[in-house]
Amino acid sequence: MSAARTDRLTPYLFLAPAGIVLAVALLYPIGYMIYASFLDWNPSQRIGEADWIGLRNYVNLLGDAAFHESFVVTLKFAVIVVGLEMLLGVGLALLLDRNIRGMSALRTIFILPMMIAPIVVGMMWRYMYHPTVGIFNRTLKDWGFDPIPWLSSSDWALTSVIIADVWQWTPFIFILSLAALQSLPQSALEASRIDGASGWQQVWHIKLPLMMPVLIVTGLLRLIDAFKVLEVILVMTNGGPGLSTEILALRISRTASEFRELGEAAAMSNVLLMLLMVLTLAMFVYTKAAEARAARLAAASAREAEA
Amino acid sequence: MSATTSQKQNPAFYALLVALVIMSAGPILLMIATSLKLNVDIMDDAGSLLFTPTLRNYETVLCNVLWYAPEHVGYCDKTFGRALGNSLVISLTSTAITLVLGCMAAYALVRFRFRGRGAISLTTLMMRMVPPAVLLVPVFGIWTFQFGLDATYSGIVLVYVAMNLPFVIWILQSFIVQVPIQLEESARIDGAGPMQVFFLIVLPIIKPGLAAASIFTFRIAWNEFLLANALSNRDTRTVPVTIVNSLTEYDIDWGVIMATGTLLAIPPIIFTFVASRQIITGMTAGAVKG
Numbered sequence: 206m207s208a209a210r211t212d213r214l215t216p217y218l219f220l221a222p223a224g225i226v227l228a229v230a231l232l233y234p235i236g237y238m239i240y241a242s243f244l245d246w247n248p249s250q251r252i253g254e255a256d257w258i259g260l261r262n263y264v265n266l267l268g269d270a271a272f273h274e275s276f277v278v279t280l281k282f283a284v285i286v287v288g289l290e291m292l293l294g295v296g297l298a299l300l301l302d303r304n305i306r307g308m309s310a311l312r313t314i315f316i317l318p319m320m321i322a323p324i325v326v327g328m329m330w331r332y333m334y335h336p337t338v339g340i341f342n343r344t345l346k347d348w349g350f351d352p353i354p355w356l357s358s359s360d361w362a363l364t365s366v367i368i369a370d371v372w373q374w375t376p377f378i379f380i381l382s383l384a385a386l387q388s389l390p391q392s393a394l395e396a397s398r399i400d401g402a403s404g405w406q407q408v409w410h411i412k413l414p415l416m417m418p419v420l421i422v423t424g425l426l427r428l429i430d431a432f433k434v435l436e437v438i439l440v441m442t443n444g445g446p447g448l449s450t451e452i453l454a455l456r457i458s459r460t461a462s463e464f465r466e467l468g469e470a471a472a473m474s475n476v477l478l479m480l481l482m483v484l485t486l487a488m489f490v491y492t493k494a495a496e497a498r499a500a501r502l503a504a505a506s507a508r509e510a511e512a
Numbered sequence: 513m514s515a516t517t518s519q520k521q522n523p524a525f526y527a528l529l530v531a532l533v534i535m536s537a538g539p540i541l542l543m544i545a546t547s548l549k550l551n552v553d554i555m556d557d558a559g560s561l562l563f564t565p566t567l568r569n570y571e572t573v574l575c576n577v578l579w580y581a582p583e584h585v586g587y588c589d590k591t592f593g594r595a596l597g598n599s600l601v602i603s604l605t606s607t608a609i610t611l612v613l614g615c616m617a618a619y620a621l622v623r624f625r626f627r628g629r630g631a632i633s634l635t636t637l638m639m640r641m642v643p644p645a646v647l648l649v650p651v652f653g654i655w656t657f658q659f660g661l662d663a664t665y666s667g668i669v670l671v672y673v674a675m676n677l678p679f680v681i682w683i684l685q686s687f688i689v690q691v692p693i694q695l696e697e698s699a700r701i702d703g704a705g706p707m708q709v710f711f712l713i714v715l716p717i718i719k720p721g722l723a724a725a726s727i728f729t730f731r732i733a734w735n736e737f738l739l740a741n742a743l744s745n746r747d748t749r750t751v752p753v754t755i756v757n758s759l760t761e762y763d764i765d766w767g768v769i770m771a772t773g774t775l776l777a778i779p780p781i782i783f784t785f786v787a788s789r790q791i792i793t794g795m796t797a798g799a800v801k802g
Contacts, residue, residue, distance in 0.1 A: 216626045230651075248652075318536055322780070323737070324756060328773050329540070331759075372535070381796055433645070436738070436752075
């Protein structure tokens with residue numbers, strides 16, 4: 206009897222430490238943030254001293270032109286970045302999916318940009334974009350072109366930031382799509398080759414459709430991450446010039462530390478969090494649906510084999 | 513499959529490969545090269561490829577850790593040496609704690625059927641996407657006013673553990689699923705308790721998963737800026753915070769800052785070369801297996 210009870214308690218015993226840490230340091234802060242988004246609160250006050258102002262922070266956000274601007278910048282950044290990276294990453298994976306020596310060394314080099322600190326990535330690119338000592342403007346000058354105000358003009362800043370992010374994260378898509386490509390069923394490719402499909406036809410009608418489930422999940426993962434980017438942009442432009450590169454995460458941190466409006470920052474965090482929740486749920490639902498479909502197909506083919 | 517013999521490829525293909533390698537490694541090499549230059553060489557218009565490498569920038573940065581006093585350093589700025597120590601302590605402790613807690617939780621989620629299992633799995637999945645920016649306001653408030661943990665190591669370690677746990681639990685789950693249950697059952701028949709089964713049977717088998725998880729956790733703790741900035745003071749500052757601080761100065765000393773950046777980048781670069789396979793497994797486990 207007592208053995209059965211310890212058996213029933215074991216899973217909770219194993220879960221407890223992680224559960225306590227998550228509850229104290231993740232769930233509680235998030236709950237706190239939701240509560241704080243209804244307060245007029247500045248950093249010198251304890252939360253109990255802050256005034257309850259209901260939905261006013263959210264109403265303010267609706268009318269706040271700077272917040273709108275930064276919301277649009279965030280969407281623009283995320284969509285462009287993910288689009289470009291998918292295009293380049295999948296394209297490269299299709300091109301490089303061959304038996305070559307040194308592929309693993311190549312992959313190792315490709316992961317480097319993702320492993321080093323975002324702060325360092327931002328610093329490297331800021332140096333390369335430097336108006337006088339940076340390598341880009343130096344090269345342009347050597348070739349007789351006018352220098353480009355990479356980070357100092359609001360027309361260019363977003364583009365420059367996007368280039369840096371594409372450099373850092375295209376390898377992620379590349380590696381995932383290469384893994385997907387290499388796990389495709391060889392029989393389908395073989396069959397199409399025998400039927401005389403050209404390289405392009407194979408890519409369009411067989412490889413891409415078969416890779417689609419992985420590609421959609423990869424794209425969503427990347428999209429979630431693109432909404433979280435902060436440090437690279439902070440170091441490169443700090444959101445400027447003007448508001449041209451001020452993404453939401455940066456806006457939150459500035460509202461909290463520069464404008465000292467913790468309530469409003471909490472409301473913004475909430476908006477960002479809900480956006481990410483929707484994306485994560487979409488990913489979850491999609492994987493579940495894909496699994497169910499795969500199971501149905503397998504069952505159907507098993508029945509066919511029997512019949 | 514004729515996997516071992518590599519096919520003959522078109523030369524354009526190799527040109528593409530070389531271009532890709534230069535593009536992805538170039539900026540990193542440029543940073544390292546700049547860190548080995550004197551400011552005169554950095555500002556010099558003409559040759560950026562020909563210069564005499566020097567370790568002066570590193571000596572400036574590490575002046576209080578070195579066993580000798582570099583003669584060109586007039587005033588020794590101790591910020592970086594201290595920050596390096598802080599970064600090491602914080603990242604190593606938080607990685608160790610996250611792994612232990614994550615392992616136990618992942619094992620329970622895979623091996624035991626109990627009430628609320630599905631809900632817990634879904635919650636950990638959802639928690640994976642909480643960005644540090646969202647935690648900034650509440651963590652600052654709670655740590656300062658309620659826990660009294662601001663400006664301490666434990667405060668920062670606690671956030672990092674919480675931030676990394678969902679990912680670690682989730683990745684270790686995918687490794688534990690692959691451990692054959694018969695192995696555990698036979699150990700249990702031989703009289704091993706659940707703890708023994710876990711530590712003596714399961715842990716050794718999932719080593720690759722542990723490697724991947726620890727690299728990811730260490731990297732996040734080592735590289736993180738925003739929360740470290742909000743929760744630290746002069747004495748507990750980590751390296752990313754010092755880098756951002758010196759980048760906001762008006763007159764940037766590029767040689768020194770590149771040396772700092774290189775030092776910060778070295779551990780992740782070493783991990784990448786040593787364990788690239790585990791890292792790739794960790795990355796692909798997410799999307800390919802779902």
